[in-house]
Amino acid sequence: MFQIYFKDDYYKLSFFGRLLSRVFIATFTAITVIGSAVFILSESANLRFGGVLLAFFAGDRIFHLSKSRKSIKKLPRGGKINVADYISPKAKNMAAAAFNRAVLGERDLSVEMMLETLTVREVKEAIRRLGIDPVKVKERVIEISGKNFPKQDKNLLKDKMETTAKEAFKIALKAGERSVTPADFLVAQGRAGSDSVIKVFRLFDIDPDDLEKALIFGRLAKERNVPSTSFFARRMPTTKIRPVNRAWTSRPTPTLDMFGFDITDMAVAGKSGFLIGHKNEYERLEDILSRPTKPNALLVGEPGVGKETIVGYLAYRILKDQVPSNLFDKRLVALNISALSSGADQAELQRRINKIINEIREAGNVILYIPEIHNLSRTSGEMYLSAANILLPLISGDEFPTIGTTYPKEYKQYIDQDSAFAGVFESIPVGEISEDEAEEYLSYESVVLEREWKIEISFASIKKAVLIAKKYFHKKPLPSSAEDLLKEALSEARRRGDDVLDESDIIRAAEKRVNIPIHHAGPAEAEKLLNLEAEIHKRLVDQEEAVGAVSRSLREYRSGLSRKGGPIASFLFVGPTGVGKTELAKILAAIQFGSEEMMVRIDMSEYQDTGSVSRLIGSSGGKIYGALTESVSEKPYSLILLDEFEKANGDVLNLFLQVLDDGRLTDGLGRTVDFQNTIIIATSNAHSGFIKDSLDKGEDPAQISEILKKRLTEYFKPELLNRFSDIISFKTLSVSDMEKITKLNLASLAGMLEESQGIMINFDDRAVAALARQGYDPTFGARPLRNAISKSIKDPLSSKILLGDIKRGDIVSVSCGEDGVFSFSPAS
C-alpha cells in the first residue's frame, strides 16, 4: 500500500515568481511550436530533422497540456506518492489562483478554492442536478469571499492546501479517474474545508456524498456509450450460438439450445453489464461454482432484487476470463422449464431431460442456470413434479455446476421442506441493495432514461425516489421500486410537457400510488390541522381530552415532528361502552385519511386463543390470510381500530409490542409490514366502572388517568401500556351531552331526508329531549339512541311518506307530547 504526500514548489514561490513561471511556460510552449514549424520549413536538411524532433516535443507538450504528470490509474503498488503529480493542470491553476488570492488578499483559502471550482462546467452541472442554482451558490460564496479574513501565515496556507489536495486525491481515486480535477477539490472542501465553506454547503443543503454521485451526470453526459445497467433488457434477437468452445473439448448441445438460451453469447453480442452492490453475493457465487464438490448455488431473494443481474454479470466475467481458471471458456445456459414441459407427457418430459443432461455431460463446459427453480417442485402440476424427480438427482451428481434462483416464500414452501432438494444447493441470500447503491445505480440509469425520454432528471428526484420507495413501497425491493417510481414520474412529466423532473414530480407520483400525504402541508391543509378539534366536534360531543390528544398527534405528524419509528400515534381509549370511542376513530379516518373506509377494524374478541396469531399475521406456508398484516400492506396509510383490546390472547397482545415500538411487524411469510403511516387506536371497557365512579366524584381527570394506568396492568403488561402514545379515559355522557348527540344524529337524518326526498324536517326541544332520554342507557351509553330514532322517528316517517301524507317539498315539524308520543305536523 502506498503513502501519500503533497509537494509542489510552486506554492513556495512569491506572487511574482508564480507569475513569471506561468509567463515562461506559456512563452516556451509557443516558441517550441513556432520553432518547430520554422525549422521544418527551413532549407537546411539538418534543421529540418531538428524541426521534426522539436515538433514531437511540442506535440508531447500539447498532448499532455490538460493532463496531470502521472495517472491515478497507474499507481505504484507501494512506496510514497506525491499527490501533486496527479493533479490536472486545470485543478492546479485553479488551486494556485485561490492560493494567490488567499496570500495577497487575506482571504479564506477554502472559500477561494470553492469560488474557483464553481466556474467549472462539470461542477455547475452537478450542483444544478442537485436542484440548486449554481449562480446563487456562487453569489453567496462571493459575498463571503469579500468579508475580512485575518492574515494567515503562508506555511499554514500550504498545510491547508496539502490537506485539501490529499482529500481530493482520495476522492478521485475512489471515482476511478485519471487525475484530480476541480470537482474533486470541491467535494474535498465539503468534507474538510473551512467553517465558512461548510456553512455554505449546509445553507444550500449540499451533501458532499450526493455531490459525488451527481458528478456522474457531468462525466457520463459527455460519453456516447453509457454502461448498460439492465443486462437482460436489451437482448439481441440475432445472437449467434456458438456450438462448441474455443478449446474444442465440448460438443454441441442442440436439445439444450432448443429449451434454453445462452447467456454468455448474449454477453458477447450485448453491451457490457455491470454490477452495483451485491459484491459479496457475486464472490460467493464464484466460489461455489468453482469448487469441485457440490458446485450448485441457489440465489434466494425477492423479485427485482438483482438475482438475474448477478447471473448476467457472471456471464460477462466468464467472457473476459475474469473468473477462477476452472470456469474459463464455460457457457452459461438458462433452462426454460415451462418450454421444457410444454406439450409433453411424462415420458416425453423424461426423455427431454435425459437428453439435455447427457448433452451437458458430454459438452463438459456448461453451467446450467434454472430461473425460478421452485417450479420444479410445485405440486400443482404433475409435469413439474416429474421434472424435479428427474432433474435433481442428476444435478446432485456434481458433474456440472448449476445456478438456481427462487423467492423466499417459494423457498420456504417448496425447497426448504424438501431436504433432498435443499441439500443439493448452497443458498445465497440476495438482499436489497443499500440506498446509497440504489442512488448510484439510478444515477447511471438516469443518463440512459434522459436520452430515451428527453427529460432532464435532477439528482434530487433520484434521491427522493429512493427515499420514498424505501419508506413506502415494500412490495418490490430497491432499486426496482425506485426505478418504477422514477419511470411513473417521467411518464407524468411527459404528459404535462415538462422538460425537467424534480422532487415534487416524484412526490406527486408516489402520493397517487399510496394515498399518503408525503408533501409538506399546504395552507388549506394547515388550516384544517390547526382547527382539527373544532372539525371533530362537529360530529362528536365532549370527550375533550381524547379529541385534543389525537389532534395534537396529527399536527406533529404533518409538521414532521413526530417520533421516527413507530406509528403516527397510538392510543388506548378506555371507558364505558357507547360513549364515542369508535365514533372518534371513524371521524378521524374520514377527516385525516379521506374516508371511513380507510379504517381497518379488528374485533380482538375473535382472537382469544393462541392459534389466532396466524389469523392476524398469516401462516408461514401462506395458506392463512393475515387479517392485520394484509390490510396494512394494502392500505399503509390508514387507521387501525382494535376493539375490545383486553379480550385478545396474550400472544396476540405481544405482537403489538413491536408494532407500537418500531412500527413494523413480520408476517408469517417473513415479510416486514410497515405500520409507520398508521394511527392505532385500541379500545377497552376495562375498569370503566372505576372511571365512572371517579368522574362522578369529581376527581381530577389527570389523576384518574394515573390510577387507571396502574389498574390496567391487570389486563395488559406494563411494557405494552408504556408503548401507547396516550391512554385516554372516556367520560360517561351527561344529559346535555345526550341532547347534543341527539341533535347531531337528527341533523344527519334531516340532511339525508332533504337530499333523497326533498322533505325538510325540524325537531323542537321537546322532541330532542324525549329522544335523548329514550336513547340513553347507563349500561350501553348512547348506543340505544340509533334504535330510538329508528323506532320513534324513521318508522312513522317512512309510513307517512309511503301513504303520501308527506310529499316532496313539504316542511315537517316534529314534537313530543307529555305522553311520549311523537307528532309530525306540517310547518307553516
Next chain:
Amino acid sequence: MAIKYIAEQFTLWLADFFRHWYFDGLFLFLRTFVKTLSFLDRIFALRVSLKNIFKPMYQDNSFIGYVMGFSFRSLRIITALISYSFIAFLFLVAYLIWAAIPPYLLLKLFNIDINVSNLL
C-alpha cells in the same frame, strides 16, 4: 527561487518527453500487442488449446478422438505460435523504429552520419 523553479520545470519537461516516448510508448506498444493477441486468441485459442492438448476431440473418448484432439490442437498451437511470433516481431520492429527516432533525429541535426550496415 523562480528561476530555479523554471529550470526544474524545463528539466521535468525534457525528462517527461523521454519518459512518455520510451516508457509510456513501450507500455502503449505492449498494450496494443496484448490486445491484438487477445483478439487473435479468440480464434486460435492458444492458452486453452495448450491446457487441453491431451483431451479427446469433442469428448470422443475413443482412440480416434484422442489422436484427432492432439493432432488438430497441435496444428492449431503451431499456427498460433507462428502467427503470434510474427505479430511480436512486427511490434518489436515497430518499437525499435519508434525508439530510434529521437537519437536518429538528434544525430542528423548535428550532421552525424550513421551507416546502418556498419552497425549491423
